[in-house]
Structure formats: C-alpha cells, structure tokens
Amino acid sequence: MSVIDRELVYKLADDLAQAETTRKGIEPFTEQYPNLSVKEAYEVQLVTIGRKLEAGQKVVGKKIGLTSLAMQQLLGVDQPDYGHLLDNMVIENGNKISFDRVLQPKVEGEIAFVLKKDLVGPNVTEADVLEATDYVLPALEIVDSRIADWKIKLQDTIADNASSGLYVLGGKPIPVNQLDLPQIGMVLYKNGEIVNSGIGAAALGNPATCVAWLANQLFEFGVTLKAGEVILSGALSAAVSAEPGDFFQARFAHLGEVSVKFTK
DSSP: OOOOOHHHHHHHHHHHHHHHHHTOOBOOHHHHOTTOOHHHHHHHHHHHHHHHHHTTOOEEEEEEESOSHHHHHHHTOSSOEEEEEEGGGEEETTOEEEGGGOSSOEEEEEEEEEESSOBOOSSOOHHHHHHHEEEEEEEEEEEOOSBGGGOOOHHHHHHTGGGOOEEEEOSOOBOGGGOOGGGOEEEEEETTEEEEEEEGGGTTTSHHHHHHHHHHHHHTTTOOBOTTOEEEEEESSOOEEOOTTOEEEEEETTTEEEEEEEEO
C-alpha cells in the first residue's frame, strides 16, 4: 500500500483553497508532482471537504464524474471519479448563476438519484441501488476547475473534488421502478440551440451501475451513501462551456426538464 505524503496533501489543499478565493487557476498538480497518487488525490479532496464542514457547510450528496466515454475522452482519463456535494452548491431550477461564483464552468446533463436508504459498500449491486432509491430527477451539473485551462489528469480532478461546482435539480420526482434508466434520452440546449444529446446507457451502461460503483469505492474511505442524499450519476454527454449570458436547458424523456442561466 502506498505511503501518503501528508505534508503534500495539505499543501495541495491549501493551493486549491487559494485558487477558489482568488478565482485564479493553478498549475496542474500532475505537472508539479508527477508521482502524485490517486489515493493522495482523494486525501486532498477529503481535507478540503473537512475544512468546509468545519466552516459550517453540510454534505448533501455525492457526484460521480467521468462516467461517459465522451467525458473520459474530453479529459484524457480512463476511469470514473467522485466528489462531494455541499449545501451551498444547490441552484434552484430556472434560477441564475452569477459568473463571479465560477471560474471556467462547463454544463452537463445527468440523472440524479435521491436515496431513501443508506448504501454501504463493498458489495453493492445495481439491484441494491434501485431498491435504495426513493426517486430520480433530471439535473444539470456545472462542473468547474481550480486547475488552469482544464489541463487536468485524473489525480487533478480528484483532488479538486471531482471538478465540482454547482448543480440544479428539475422536473418532478419519478419512482425509479417506473423507468428504464439506460433508455432515458436527454437533449441539452444552449441558448435555444441543441448542443448535444445522450441516453442513460452513456453512464457505464446504466446510471444505477454508477451509483453502485460509487458506494463500493467509498467503502475504502469509510464513507457511506446516506438516505436523503442526492447522487449525481454522471454526464450523459460531453460538458459544454458556459459564458455570461448563456442559458442552458436539458430535456429528459419521462423526467421533464431543468434549466439555468449565467449572468455577469
């Protein structure tokens, strides 16, 4: 088992905090420290989240990133990752996001799960996820990066809380047993024009498979998915860059729609 460089972990957490405060991206960690391990990157993420909790924020869920081939190709990685959702990341459906809250945002459409039961690894199955899910909703995730110019490798995005930014939940709650998750279609619009589309199967074949993967990965860190938490199950197509004035809307078969506008 690799040895964790605690001094490095805290330094990188400090660097990310400074980038968030100054709104200036930093040099990729994987260029500064080529030997940075995935485990060390997750430790950086946990230090950052721990500090935010001490400051009064609350964990309200988790996000799974890099589940679609499109996103893996876009960022040059070959496996998913995950991060934490905090209560100050939630944007109401149809509301606006001031651009001073973000650095270099991208928008993606996904399916959100809301749990009614805890999910505890390491042997969680897709069937377990479906049984533990209260309902699903359409979602927009606004991914963001504290790493300059999105020049990220897997360790960079993991350390940066899986490039989490903000998220929007829309539509109406639909019980998961009423849906064929892999076949749910999604169309993403930017300023009224279609920019991409996808289906549930784009996320590891089934969004529920993504949630099972997450529960099992979290076991290594002693973390459990809790009843009531929101789980963003992964992008159904490539993320789309946002600028001030842009309006995004995603329409999902059977789930409804979700939208957000960026302002200056």
